[in-house]
Amino acid sequence: MANDLAASKLFETNPVLIEVVRSGYLESIHRGSVVLYDASGKIRTFGNPERKTFPRSSHKPLQAVAMVRNGLDLPPHLLALVGASHEGTKEHVATARAILATAGLDESALDNTMSMPESPESAYQWAIEGGKDDRIHHNCSGKHSGMVATCVVNGWPVVGYRDPEHPLQKAIAATVEDLAEEKIAATAIDGCGAPIHAISTNGLALAYRKIRLATPGTPEARVADAMSAYPFLVGGDGRDVTDLMVGAPGVLAKDGAEAVYGAAHKDGRAMASKLDDGALRANGTVFAAVLKSWGYDTPEVNNWLAYPVSGGGNQVGEIRPSKEFADWLGI
Numbered sequence: 001m002a003n004d005l006a007a008s009k010l011f012e013t014n015p016v017l018i019e020v021v022r023s024g025y026l027e028s029i030h031r032g033s034v035v036l037y038d039a040s041g042k043i044r045t046f047g048n049p050e051r052k053t054f055p056r057s058s059h060k061p062l063q064a065v066a067m068v069r070n071g072l073d074l075p076p077h078l079l080a081l082v083g084a085s086h087e088g089t090k091e092h093v094a095t096a097r098a099i100l101a102t103a104g105l106d107e108s109a110l111d112n113t114m115s116m117p118e119s120p121e122s123a124y125q126w127a128i129e130g131g132k133d134d135r136i137h138h139n140c141s142g143k144h145s146g147m148v149a150t151c152v153v154n155g156w157p158v159v160g161y162r163d164p165e166h167p168l169q170k171a172i173a174a175t176v177e178d179l180a181e182e183k184i185a186a187t188a189i190d191g192c193g194a195p196i197h198a199i200s201t202n203g204l205a206l207a208y209r210k211i212r213l214a215t216p217g218t219p220e221a222r223v224a225d226a227m228s229a230y231p232f233l234v235g236g237d238g239r240d241v242t243d244l245m246v247g248a249p250g251v252l253a254k255d256g257a258e259a260v261y262g263a264a265h266k267d268g269r270a271m272a273s274k275l276d277d278g279a280l281r282a283n284g285t286v287f288a289a290v291l292k293s294w295g296y297d298t299p300e301v302n303n304w305l306a307y308p309v310s311g312g313g314n315q316v317g318e319i320r321p322s323k324e325f326a327d328w329l330g331i
Contacts, residue, residue, distance in 0.1 A: 014031040014033055015031060015046060015322070015324055016030070017273070017275065017322060018275070018286060018322060019319075019320060019321075021319075021320065022311065023316050024317070030259075030276070031275070032273060033273065034201075035202050035272050036290065037205060037269060039267045039269050040268070049274070052186070052198045052199060052200050053198060053260070054188060055196070055199065056190065056256030056258055056260055057260075059256065061224070062172075062179050062180075063143060063175075064227075066171050066175035067146050067147065067149075067150040068222055068223060069175060070150055070168075070171050071150065072149055072150045076225065076226035077230050078102070079146075079222060080229065080230035081095045081096060081234075082145070084233055085241075088122050088123070089117065089119055091232075091233070093136055099145035099149055102149055103149035104152065105148055107135055109148045110141060110144050111144070112192045113135070113193050114134055115135075116131075116137060140191075140194070142233075154168075176199065180204065181203065182200060182203045184199060186198040191257060201272045202272070204260070204272035205264075205270050205272035208272065209269075211252065211264065212265065213266075213268055227253075228249070228251065240255065241253055241255045241284075247298035248291050248296045248300075255283055255284075259279055259283045259286075260274050261273045261283060261286060263290070263291075269294055285304055285305060286321075287304070289331060306319070
């Protein structure tokens with residue numbers, strides 16, 4: 001499916017979601033789209049969420065559901081890492097290795113991109129210990145560990161598990177279409193090397209809502225409960241997705257590269273968002289604004305709602321919702 005930005009008016013007409021203010025002066029803006037479900041299932045949209053886009057790591061709960069549907073049976077803390085984009089701390093790495101061990105595998109089975117830990121502190125410690133970039137420290141190693149473990153459960157070949165024609169990836173694609181209730185518009189290679197599927201922001205919000213509202217004990221509910229219960233494993237210290245799940249207990253959320261978010265509340269409220277310019281610095285503020293509209297008034301939510309802009313070692317401004325977006329949300 002073609003995605004010719006020169007021919008598309010969707011970017012041009014999307015409203016401003018987030019503004020960056022420095023010393024009282026509007027420095028930058030971030031346009032995008034948001035879709036909200038209320039508890040009854042009624043939809044509200046801001047911008048153009050029908051546009052197909054790659055959800056990036058916001059796809060991970062959908063991918064994890066596919067794995068559990070196909071026999072992956074892990075305790076909650078291990079399953080949380082399957083849906084994570086982790087910081088590569090010792091706890092994250094140990095959890096990834098534990099996933100592999102359930103299938104009798106080690107990190108040599110992984111075929112994701114090699115990386116140092118995302119966490120600067122963990123990267124420094126790993127480096128002084130003589131460590132180099134490898135697959136287990138990559139932020140997607142939990143997902144890839146779940147993928148190869150799912151292959152073992154089903155007797156599928158582990159070698160080549162990233163191929164879009166592999167049975168695992170076909171099962172994931174079918175689950176994405178089932179949860180989003182739409183056809184995949186395009187398939188590409190994500191940063192970690194696994195396939196990633198383009199769906200609309202509308203479809204992403206619907207998928208999160210279905211996952212969070214699922215009957216207890218189902219694959220969907222197991223993924224939602226695991227990720228909600230272990231927010232540190234889903235991200236790490238200082239990460240907006242971790243902070244905001246701590247500040248909104250019971251909410252399932254996952255951020256994605258290129259400024260995508262998906263989230264859902266146990267009562268059926270759900271959201272998905274995409275910032276047109278892919279600016280991650282504004283991503284947490286979009287989700288914090290939605291949580292504020294859902295009634296969360298916690299320190300974590302308020303910190304990300306007005307995220308500090310620094311100058312000279314002091315706060316001189318903030319990243320905040322635009323007035324138009326705030327008014328639409330009623331905050």
